[in-house]
Amino acid sequence: MRRRRFLELAGGGIAGTALTAAVASPAQATPGRTARGAPPFAIVAADGSGDFATIQAAVDAVPAGNTTPVTIAVRPGTYLGQVKVPSSAPFITVAGLGAGPDAVVIADDRANGTLKPDGTPWGTTGSASVTVDGAGFRARNLTFANLFDEAGHPEITSKQAVAVLTRADRVEFDRVRFLGNQDTLYVNSSAAGVVARAYFRFCYVEGDVDFIFGRATAVFDRCRIHSLNRNSSPNGYVTAPSTDVTNPYGLLFHRCMLTSDAPAGTVFLGRPWHPSNDPNAIGQTLIRESWIGAHIGSPAWSDFGTWPWREARLAEYHNRGPGAVPSADRPQLSDADAAANTMTAFLRGADGWRPQSCR
Incomplete structure (x- = not known):
């Protein structure tokens, strides 16, 4: 079922609103060059016509301790297998060369409970199709997916299956799709108390349970956040933040669309x-x-086990739509608090960072 859903999305892109049309159809890139016109560091092509046939091989070719931006341009195709961007390889951009983000798909298919060759489970972190530890990483105009088939593996009870795990600081995703079910997008940092910032612009994220989670400071700017219908009650939770108490900034969704095919009132914001x-x-x-x-x-x-949601930092401000009806159980920011919790405030940090794609 999961693989069939992937094929539908890979073939059809993201349809619906003006926002999702923008996500699905960025400007056509010139084959063999990056979207900005500069010659790439390397071209990846699944058919062997590029410098490398896999994303990992291109990442591994970036010199350790790299100090300048490099672009890995990826021709249309599906690239299966885990990808790891180490901390020793900063400033990498992975850019899809297709007409839209559905043309380049980077994917794997393992879950938390999937067994390694030694018989032990991969765990949630180990399940990630793509792991980003290199600071200054950027991706644009492509799709990341975890294709783990929940229905096809009833013997696996730990079904967390991460499409992308970020632990680096100053990472950006521009017109990128993230496809999965439980735990699709893990925005984290290298250790508790360490701040790592991530910026998502015109992206599409789908999943069901806790599918955007972690302790990073992450801003979602004009993204579509789509909750899948898993035909249960509850149907799922959009977020599961674990922001450290010393960090004033966790997950921010700014001018996004939260959509679903699930029945009314069956999904929690987090x-x-x-x-x-x-x-x-x-x-x-x-x-x-x-x-x-x-x-x-x-x-x-919703509460998470014995941890009550009212003791966390969960709030809304000036939302609209049929699922945005204010009530006593839906904390709202004051105008003064909203003025102090902007995208700029979340991202700038001590170094005044402003993402390239935000300019």
Whole structure:
């Protein structure tokens, strides 16, 4: 079922609204060059016509300790197998050369409970199709997916299956799709208390349970966040933030669209995740000036085991749509608090970072 869904998306792109049309159809790139016109560091082509046939081989060719931006241009095709961008390889951009983000697909198919050759499970972190530890990483105009087939593996009970795990600082994704079910997008940092920032622009993220989660500071700018219908109650949770108590900025959704095919009122905006029962993981999710579909009910937030959502930092501001009806169970920011919780405030840090794709 999961693979069939992937084929439908790979063939059809993202359809629907003006926003999703923008996500699905960036400008046509010139084959053999990056979208900005500069010669790439390397060209990857699945048919062997480029410098490398796999994404990992191109990443491995970047010199350790690289100090200048390099672009890996990827020709249309599906690239299967895990990809790891190490901390020793910063400033890498992976750019799809297709007409839209559906033309280049980077994917793997393992879950938390999938067994390694030694008989032990991969775990949630190990399940990631793509892991980014290199600072300054950027990706644009492509798709990341985890194709783990939940229905095809009833023997696996730990079904967390990550499409992308980020642990690096100053990472950017521009017109990128993230496809999965549980735990699709893991925005994390290298250690508890370490701040790592990520920026997502005109992206599409889909999943069902906790499918955007972690302790990173992550801004989603005009993205579509799509909750899959898993035909259960509840149908899922959009976010599971684990923001460290020392970090004032967690997950921010700015002018996004939250959509779903699930029945009305069956999906939660999120719940606070405390990894290993860490009491200092006081998660933050802020959804502001966004359109929310009827799949979100009231209350919009959920406890996570024994951890109550009211003790986390979960709030909304000036949202609209059938799933954005204010109530006593839906905390709203004041105008003053909203003015202090902007995209700029979330991302700038001590170094004044402003993502290239945000300019």
